Amino acid sequence: MKRLYHWPLDPAGRLVRLALGERGEAFETLESPPWSPHPDISRLAHGAVAPAIVDLKTEPRMFACGTRAICEHLAETGDGTALLPESAADRAEARRLWAWVEAACEEVTDTLLTERVMQWVRRDRQPDSARLRRGAHALRGRLTFMNGMVEINGYLAGRQVSLADLAAAAHLSAYDYFGDVEWDAVPDLKEWYARLKSRPSFRPLLADRLKAVRPVAHYADLDF
Amino acid sequence: MKRLYHWPLDPAGRLVRLALGERGEAFETLESPPWSPHPDISRLAHGAVAPAIVDLKTEPRMFACGTRAICEHLAETGDGTALLPESAADRAEARRLWAWVEAACEEVTDTLLTERVMQWVRRDRQPDSARLRRGAHALRGRLTFMNGMVEINGYLAGRQVSLADLAAAAHLSAYDYFGDVEWDAVPDLKEWYARLKSRPSFRPLLADRLKAVRPVAHYADLDF
Structure with missing residues (x-):
């Protein structure tokens, strides 16, 4: 345990x-x-x-x-789904994209997500509209890049789910709680997210409800 | 190859x-x-x-x-020195500190090192003194933290060299090329760096000579 x-x-x-x-x-x-x-x-x-x-x-x-x-x-260690592919080449590519996701989403988290949390959860201050805009702009760029990746292979780093996908879904699901992901602009990524959302590992995240603020209507909807 | x-x-x-x-x-x-x-x-x-x-x-x-x-x-894969310790607990600690080094040094690299490179290597523009000061201040904080870590164990994540040490030495050696590391303020870290510098893997780095600018006098000195 x-x-x-x-x-x-x-x-x-x-x-x-x-x-x-x-x-x-x-x-x-x-x-x-x-x-x-x-x-x-x-x-x-x-x-x-x-x-x-x-x-x-x-x-x-x-x-x-x-x-x-x-x-x-x-x-x-342990059992269950392999978090990284088996071959050295595929592992390297999954780790490259996992690192890319974490670096690329940092700016979005530091601006857009942080402003939402300050606004709704901490209620410390009014959101800074310049930071919201900067975060939203950065997010659109990342979504386009990821849409292109999953369009080719189905998943970010190939034909099977890896830590690159879990990292991307972890970030996007947090932004999606506040309705900040424009899914209709990235149809392949939307389809990828629907597949990830329906995995059993995702259920606890979709059940999250902060006391301070409810998620957008489609947040836990598997057919959004 | x-x-x-x-x-x-x-x-x-x-x-x-x-x-x-x-x-x-x-x-x-x-x-x-x-x-x-x-x-x-x-x-x-x-x-x-x-x-x-x-x-x-x-x-x-x-x-x-x-x-x-x-x-x-x-x-x-491969042979030679193990880059991560054997036990799960020690591996986790080495990876935590490796990630810490990369995140903590990012600000120093983005300010201090970038300004030096712009000044001496690219000769694009005069250095921005505010960014130099910010980078130097950040570096002092990181050096103090790392000095405390190696004082306890000899290496950053325990009693043997790991990717955490190699990552730290990689960053500090680049700053040291321009003489930006105040080694005398962090005696335990200085002793740690002398040990790393004398490893055969370090030799190619100490032989680096940029056409645009020579390193400070002590850069390649094992007894600095």
Whole structure:
């Protein structure tokens, strides 16, 4: 049994939940919002941040922090869906695109998603419209790129799901909670997202409901 | 035999050269400066950037782009020094700190290193003193953190060298070319760097000489 420290709308935490789900790993969750980390986190290691997993069965308790350490650990241990392809060439391509997704979505998360969270969840301040526009513009560019990738192969890094897809879906699902993804502009990516949404690992994410704000109507709809 | 596309002062390319050296892999190099990528790179994959390795022995030629794809590939294949520790807990910690190094150094590279390169190598413009100051300030913070880590264990993620150390040394060595690392303020990190510098994998980096500008006097000095 593993314990996951995460915050439901953090794309990094969402990726880890998807990866744990794909591997069929049982886990309990504790919330650790970015603005108020759970006190356990800082005790794990100097400079540690959520998402973090702790294996409750090992002594001393094995822990891993951050999407790279956690997902590579899950990829090289346990059962369930393989998170990376088998051949060296395909693994390299999946990791390249996984890294690309995380870097490319960082600007969108830092602007668009952060403004939405500040507006609806924290209610700290009015959203900064320049940052919302900048984030929306960046997101459109990323969507177009990803649409082209899945149009060729069905999935981002080939014909099977990998950490590149889970990372992309983790980010897009967080933006989609607030209705910020223009799915109709990217039909191949929309079809890809429908396939990912219907995977059992996705169910817990679609059930997320923040107290402060409900998701858009189509958020959990498999036929959106 | 592998071919590496890189630019000598790019920290990402330096990490790959160190990792290839530690694994004892023979490789030839082709230059691919960030401002003028080698034309082969864009033919590898849509959106690919240097550093990139191509395996000249495989058919079709296996390639990997970016530090994550390349270094994880090298860690799971071949011989030489293990790039990641053996136990799951230690691997997770090495990957957490490797990711931390890359994220933490990004600001320093984007400001301090970029300004130096623009000033001396490209001679495009006068350096922006505000960006130099911001980068130098960020670097001091990172050095202090890393000094604390190596003080405890000898290496960043434990008692043996790992990708976390190679990534840190790759970044610091690029800043050090221009004399921007205040080693005397971080004695434990200085001692750690002296140990890394004396590894055979480091020799090619210390032999780098850009046409446009020579390194500071102590750059290649093992007893600096």
